[in-house]
Amino acid sequence: MLELRFWRTQRTLSDASLEKTGSPALRIRLSLTYSVLIVVLGSVLFSAVRRSYEDLTLVFVHAPRRIVPEGHIAQVKLFRSWVPRGSSVLYVMTQPEHWQLGLWQRSLYPDYVVIPVYDAREVTAASVEALRLRHQARFALSAGNLPTVTGFAWHIRLPDYPSGIPILLGRFEGNDVGR
Secondary structure, three states: OHHHHHHHHHHHHHHHHHHHHOOHHHHHHHHHHHHHHHHHHHHHHHHHHHHHHHHHHHHHHOOOOOOOOHHHHHHHHHHHHHOOOOOEEEEEEOOOOHHHHHHHHHHHOOOOEEEEEOOHHHOOHHHHHHHHHHHOEEEEEEEOOOOOOOOEEEEEEOOOOOOOOOEEEEEEOOOOOOO
C-alpha cells in the first residue's frame, strides 16, 4: 500500500511538472535558448579548429629546420680542425652571453670541456696563467670585442655569421700545459 501511494504521488508530481513546462511560450523560449547556445558553441568550435590549423601550419611548415645557425656549425668545424679532442678550452666573454656560451658548450660536448670566464677584466697575464694551470687549458675562445685574451702563441678569427658574436680562437704559449 505504501508503495502504491509513492508511485501515485510521483506520477502526479511528474504530470504536474509536465503541465507547467508544456506552455507554448516556455517551449519557444527554451528552443530559442538552445538554438543560441548551439550557434555560439558551434562558432567557438569552428574558430578554435580554424586557428589551430593555422597555428600548426605555421609551426610545422614555416619553422626553421635547425635552431643552430649554419655559421656556428662552420665555426665548430673550423674549431675541431685546429683543436685536438679532449682539450679544455677557456671561453672568455666581454659581456655575459649565456645563449652563445650554451651553444658552444652543447656543440663541443662531449669531446671538449668549455670553461666559461664571464668577465674579460679577469683575464690578465697573471690570471690567464692561473686559469690555464687550474683547468689545464691550452686553447681559448675569445667572444665579443676582440682581442680580450693575451698570451696567444697564435690566433685565428672564426668566420662571422649574422646575429653571431665575433669569436677568436687562440692557443696559449707554452706546450707543457695540458699534457
